Amino acid sequence: MMLNTISRTRGALGTLLGQLRSSPGGIGAHIARRRLCTKPQETQPQPATPVQSHAEAVRPAYKMPGHRPTENDKRVLIWSGRFKSRDQIPEFVSHEMIDASRNKLRVKACYIMIGLTVLSCVAMVILGKQAAGRNESLLGWNMERKARWREEAGRESTVAAEKAP
Template identity: 35%
Template sequence: MYSLRALCQVVRARQTRLISNYPTLRESKPTTNVTSNVQEPSPQQDSNVESVLGPRMYEPTKWDKKVLVWMKRFRNVDEIPAKISTETMNKTQSRFRIRIANLMMIATVIGVMVMVYTGKQAQKRGETIDQRNLDWHKEVQREYQKSLATAGEKK
C-alpha cells in the first residue's frame, strides 16, 4: 500500500514540479513488485527525463556555450559547467531568439530607411524604373543589331 501511495505522490510532484519538497520520495523504494502500465524510464534510455532526484541536465555544445556567455549567464566559456539544467538552456535560447529577432527588425528598419533615401536621391536625378527599363531595352536592341551586322559580313 505504501508503494502505491508513493507512486501517487511522485505523479503529483511531477505535475507540479515540486519534487524537491518531498525528501521522502527521494529515499523511498518500492516494497512490492506491483505491475502496472506506468513504466519509469531507466537512466540508460533517456538521460533528459526529469527524475525524482533533480532537474534534467544538458551538455552544452560550443555554440551553446557562446550563447550562454553572450546572454551573460556566465562570464566566460571556461566558467560553464559540463552540464547545465535544461531549464537554464531553454530560457537562454529563448532570450537569444528574441534578441536576434529584435536585431533583425532594427536592420530591416535601417534598410528601409536607406532604400527610401536612395530612391528620393534617384528621383531628384530624374531616374525612374521605367527609364532604366527603356535604356536597357535600347542597349539590348543595339547589341542585337550589331550581332546581325557582323553575322552578315561573315557570310
C-alpha cells in the same frame, strides 16, 4: 435562377429554425436546454506533506540531472547573460536553462533583424529620393538597356548579312 432562389430561401429558413430552437424561449427550448449533473463530486483527501526546512524548500537555479554543456552551449549561456564568464558555468546544466538561454538569444537576434530591416527601409527611401532628384528611374534604365540590345542585334544582323554570299 429559380432553383438558386429556392436554395437560398431554404438555407435561410434552416438558419432561422436553428436559431429559434437554440434560443431559451424559442421552439424546442425544452430539448435544447442543457441538463446539469446533480451527482456530488467525490474528492480525494490530499496526503499530508511533511514540513520542509527553508534549505530544502529553496531549489538551486539549475537542476542536477542535466547534461554537460558543449562549447556552443557555453557561448549561448554567456551571450544570453545567464553567466558572466566560462569559469562560472557549472559542469552540469539543466536542459531548461539551456532552452531558456537559446530562446533569449533567439529573441535578441529577432530584435536585431527587425532593427536592420527598418534601417534598410529608411536607407532605400533616402536613396530613392536622391535618384528621383537626379531624374533616374527604373523605366529610364530599362528603356536604355533595351535600346542597347536593339543596337547590338542590328549590328549582328548586318554583320551576318555581309558574310552571307
